[in-house]
Amino acid sequence: MVEHDASVGGARLPWNVLLEENAAIRRSLGGVLSLVPAPVFVVNRFLQAVYVNDAFLRQFGEGTDETLGARVGEMLHCPASATSLSGCATSLACPCCDFLGALARAFNESAGTQRVPFSRKDSREPSHWGISPFHTGGESFAVCVLQP
Numbered sequence: 728m729v730e731h732d733a734s735v736g737g738a739r740l741p742w743n744v745l746l747e748e749n750a751a752i753r754r755s756l757g758g759v760l761s762l763v764p765a766p767v768f769v770v771n772r773f774l775q776a777v778y779v780n781d782a783f784l785r786q787f788g789e790g791t792d793e794t795l796g797a798r799v800g801e802m803l804h805c806p807a808s809a810t811s812l813s814g815c816a817t818s819l820a821c822p823c824c825d826f827l828g829a830l831a832r833a834f835n836e837s838a839g840t841q842r843v844p845f846s847r848k849d850s851r852e853p854s855h856w857g858i859s860p861f862h863t864g865g866e867s868f869a870v871c872v873l874q875p
Contacts, residue, residue: 767872800816
């Protein structure tokens with residue numbers, strides 16, 4: 728049984744469940760997402776990364792082991808994610824985050840959003856992402872693609 732905390736993201740799923748979700752995404756979309764030249768990642772309903780493509784790994788300098796299970800702000804180096812012991816989606820700034828709002832719309836309303844800004848602690852200009860809901864095997868995910 729997964730216990731929830733008071734954060735936006737809730738509890739984090741255990742490694743074995745993340746691996747199962749990763750396998751489901753690879754079966755459903757992995758071939759297509761691996762061909763996308765832009766960075767792409769997929770998060771589960773707990774806002775944990777369950778898939779990243781090679782372009783993401785190249786641009787953000789992380790390995791698959793470091794990204795699997797990480798939340799958005801942790802992967803993209805959000806300044807607010809380091810202000811809370813529980814990480815991304817748990818700081819006082821998180822309820823105002825455009826990216827978390829777009830993810831909520833993807834999960835709750837099955838609505839996609841274009842040009843969602845994300846401010847990194849190591850960049851003056853925000854990056855912009857497209858976020859789209861995706862469902863497979865009875866589970867909901869959000870596909871996030873870096874936009875030019």
